[in-house]
Amino acid sequence: MPELLSEKVRATTLKMTRVMFPHDDLPDEAYDKVVRQLEADALGDESVLATIELGVTQLDDPQPFSELDADAQLEILKRSEAAESPFFKLVHATAVVELYDNPLVWKAFGYEGPAVHLGGYVNRGFDDLAWLPDPPLLSPDFAKTVQEA
Amino acid sequence: MPRFRFDDEEVVVIVGSGAGGGTLANELCQQGVKVVVLEAGKHNTPDDFINDEWRSFKQMAWLDNRTTSGSFRIARDFPNLPAWICKTVGGTSTHWAGCCPRFKEHEFKASTYYDGIEGANALDWPIALSDLEPYYTRAEDKMGVTNTHGIPPMPASNNYKVLANGAERVGYKQFHSGRYACNPVPRDGRPATIQDGFNFQGDKNRSKWSTLVVELPKAAKTGKLDLRAQAHVIRVEHDDKGLATGVTYMDGDGLEQFQRARAVCVAGNSIETPRLLLNSASSLFPDGMANSSDQLGRNYMRHLTASVYGIFEEPVHMYRGETMAGNIEDEARHDPSRGFVGGYYLQLLSLGVPFMAAFMDPGSWGREFTSALEAYDRMAGVWLVGEDMPQATNRVTLNRDVLDQHGQPVPNVHFDDHPNDLAMREHAFRAGEAVYEAVGAVRTLRTPPYPATHNIGTARMSARPEDGVVNAFGQSHDVPNLFVSDASQFTTGGAANPTLTIVALAIRQAEYIAEQLRSQSLPKGHAVWDGRDPGGSAPVPQEATERVEAA
Numbered sequence: 069m070p071e072l073l074s075e076k077v078r079a080t081t082l083k084m085t086r087v088m089f090p091h092d093d094l095p096d097e098a099y100d101k102v103v104r105q106l107e108a109d110a111l112g113d114e115s116v117l118a119t120i121e122l123g124v125t126q127l128d129d130p131q132p133f134s135e136l137d138a139d140a141q142l143e144i145l146k147r148s149e150a151a152e153s154p155f156f157k158l159v160h161a162t163a164v165v166e167l168y169d170n171p172l173v174w175k176a177f178g179y180e181g182p183a184v185h186l187g188g189y190v191n192r193g194f195d196d197l198a199w200l201p202d203p204p205l206l207s208p209d210f211a212k213t214v215q216e217a
Numbered sequence: 218m219p220r221f222r223f224d225d226e227e228v229v230v231i232v233g234s235g236a237g238g239g240t241l242a243n244e245l246c247q248q249g250v251k252v253v254v255l256e257a258g259k260h261n262t263p264d265d266f267i268n269d270e271w272r273s274f275k276q277m278a279w280l281d282n283r284t285t286s287g288s289f290r291i292a293r294d295f296p297n298l299p300a301w302i303c304k305t306v307g308g309t310s311t312h313w314a315g316c317c318p319r320f321k322e323h324e325f326k327a328s329t330y331y332d333g334i335e336g337a338n339a340l341d342w343p344i345a346l347s348d349l350e351p352y353y354t355r356a357e358d359k360m361g362v363t364n365t366h367g368i369p370p371m372p373a374s375n376n377y378k379v380l381a382n383g384a385e386r387v388g389y390k391q392f393h394s395g396r397y398a399c400n401p402v403p404r405d406g407r408p409a410t411i412q413d414g415f416n417f418q419g420d421k422n423r424s425k426w427s428t429l430v431v432e433l434p435k436a437a438k439t440g441k442l443d444l445r446a447q448a449h450v451i452r453v454e455h456d457d458k459g460l461a462t463g464v465t466y467m468d469g470d471g472l473e474q475f476q477r478a479r480a481v482c483v484a485g486n487s488i489e490t491p492r493l494l495l496n497s498a499s500s501l502f503p504d505g506m507a508n509s510s511d512q513l514g515r516n517y518m519r520h521l522t523a524s525v526y527g528i529f530e531e532p533v534h535m536y537r538g539e540t541m542a543g544n545i546e547d548e549a550r551h552d553p554s555r556g557f558v559g560g561y562y563l564q565l566l567s568l569g570v571p572f573m574a575a576f577m578d579p580g581s582w583g584r585e586f587t588s589a590l591e592a593y594d595r596m597a598g599v600w601l602v603g604e605d606m607p608q609a610t611n612r613v614t615l616n617r618d619v620l621d622q623h624g625q626p627v628p629n630v631h632f633d634d635h636p637n638d639l640a641m642r643e644h645a646f647r648a649g650e651a652v653y654e655a656v657g658a659v660r661t662l663r664t665p666p667y668p669a670t671h672n673i674g675t676a677r678m679s680a681r682p683e684d685g686v687v688n689a690f691g692q693s694h695d696v697p698n699l700f701v702s703d704a705s706q707f708t709t710g711g712a713a714n715p716t717l718t719i720v721a722l723a724i725r726q727a728e729y730i731a732e733q734l735r736s737q738s739l740p741k742g743h744a745v746w747d748g749r750d751p752g753g754s755a756p757v758p759q760e761a762t763e764r765v766e767a768a
Binding site: 088089090091142145149160164165167168169173174177178179180181182183184185187188189190192193194195196197199200201202203204205206207208209210213214217 | 268269270271364365370371372373374375377378379381382384385389390391392393394410411412413414415421422531532533534536537538546569570571573574575580582583584586587590591593594656
């Protein structure tokens with residue numbers, strides 16, 4: 069894919085996404101997926117490109133966003149949200165899907181995902197929880213109603 | 218599979234192939250009635266389904282444009298997606314998980330137990346629980362519901378272990394691993410569940426009942442079913458006496474077609490059903506077809522719906538196993554001392570990481586949000602589902618400012634929560650939190666309602682024509698050879714997941730229609746043939762036949 073966004077725009081957007089959805093153990097690669105999706109959307113829609121470029125310009129003014137301390141970055145995003153900034157909304161809506169729609173991220177959070185090709189979880193731990201006693205499949209009172217039926 | 222002619226005067230046309238339409242089709246075919254099922258979606262089979270939440274959503278969900286208004290949070294969070302229902306052969310029965318509570322006696326008698334509730338457009342059903350009980354029994358048999366007909370319970374998943382232990386500790390007495398329409402053991406030619414956890418994504422393993430894998434293949438074996446996918450009905454047509462003559466639909470090639478019908482049964486789910494009838498307005502029916510009561514599109518209900526997640530110190534892995542195999546029934550009673558009328562269930566629930574992120578708290582961000590997701594493998598989930606009040610102003614209307622791909626006005630869904638809904642939701646949130654705190658939750662999360670999977674009540678049953686759209690058999694008060702065959706016909710919503718009741722009503726309606734046809738007492742519309750080719754469209758592609766039989 070041709071690189072539509074400048075390095076600076078990409079870097080600021082990535083940093084913004086990290087501040088918005090901070091996961092200290094996730095590599096930049098996970099956040100870059102969000103930037104790549106924004107770029108793909110901008111490629112098909114000039115208004116998206118304009119929103120991104122204007123948003124980054126504002127975010128980097130007067131001081132580059134990436135050079136601010138964490139509290140200041142957070143404060144800027146809170147203000148963007150309160151002002152209903154189109155750039156904030158765009159990045160949020162894209163990130164909440166793209167960041168978490170990624171097997172790399174699933175693995176980091178302990179989500180194993182698709183299972184049917186592995187025979188499901190029936191022999192792979194669907195009932196392996198051992199820190200609580202095994203409860204009844206039917207509470208005694210409910211079991212009575214089943215027997216009566 | 219046959220392809221009946223466009224001018225066939227005998228066929229019953231069913232709009233929609235989900236729990237209502239698909240079941241009705243099979244029941245009519247079994248009685249020798251010729252049926253044409255028109256389904257707007259494609260014919261995906263279990264092999265086509267995808268174990269991946271967003272990809273599956275794009276494959277199965279009804280994503281045609283809709284608009285929203287009103288004070289409910291969906292209008293802000295998901296303004297063009299008021300409902301999470303499906304556009305695929307099998308309809309939303311491909312997406313449902315399998316929970317099968319029956320309605321309770323009092324839930325058919327709303328005008329009594331809502332007495333004095335301001336703003337509730339209360340009405341009794343024209344039938345009682347006793348009328349439906351034999352059909353519930355047949356529905357549970359055909360659907361293979363656990364704990365009925367000698368079918369064993371679902372085994373306990375990790376997520377159920379947390380829920381059931383919590384239920385026990387807070388003193389609940391009525392809980393279980395589900396009355397659940399999914400095979401714990403092989404039954405009816407379908408295998409036992411492999412606990413793969415993707416019920417909402419169609420169930421590739423075919424263990425869960427859906428019309429896609431049960432009703433439609435059985436209907437096809439009779440030789441009486443003509444199933445047409447990608448056939449989007451846009452109007453029900455009528456003659457000068459006001460009787461239905463057939464339907465106009467857009468086929469997969471974008472061509473307009475007319476299918477003549479002996480009777481028309483609409484089962485497009487509670488947004489599309491009223492939309493279609495409103496869109497069928499004519500000089501004879503200026504306010505929409507079957508709408509002399511002015512109740513068509515009104516009383517739209519979506520159930521209380523909200524969720525609670527508990528986060529624990531130890532792992533849970535809630536996504537492993539049957540998504541909703543667990544239910545606490547103690548709160549599903551009518552007990553106004555709790556500060557609201559009607560009741561609710563606490564049902565097992567799991568979402569994968571992609572949908573947890575999307576639905577946990579839409580619009581949210583920052584550490585509070587991300588720290589919850591990082592605890593995903595230590596999370597257990599419960600869905601809160603209860604009765605919401607029918608309100609005349611909660612309604613589906615046509616939005617003439619926005620047109621769909623066929624040039625038809627899109628439906629607008631207007632919804633305001635009733636104070637009773639809000640009181641019940643608050644009670645249910647606390648109940649869910651208490652269950653998880655009782656087993657050591659270190660944190661609990663309240664998830665707001667998401668796009669509705671339960672859509673109810675927009676063409677309600679009534680004893681008197683002035684109170685509702687259809688009679689006790691789902692037959693239009695105004696147009697006797699027009700039927701409503703989905704949850705639109707529910708007079709009130711009850712607390713129960715609607716599918717079992719949709720199926721029971723469809724079995725009952727099929728008996729009624731077949732009897733009316735046999736005794737020739739069902740009035741017949743007279744279509745004037747306009748000279749176009751009545752020979753039917755191209756012969757049924759071999760592939761279409763294989764798809765319905767393979768499922």
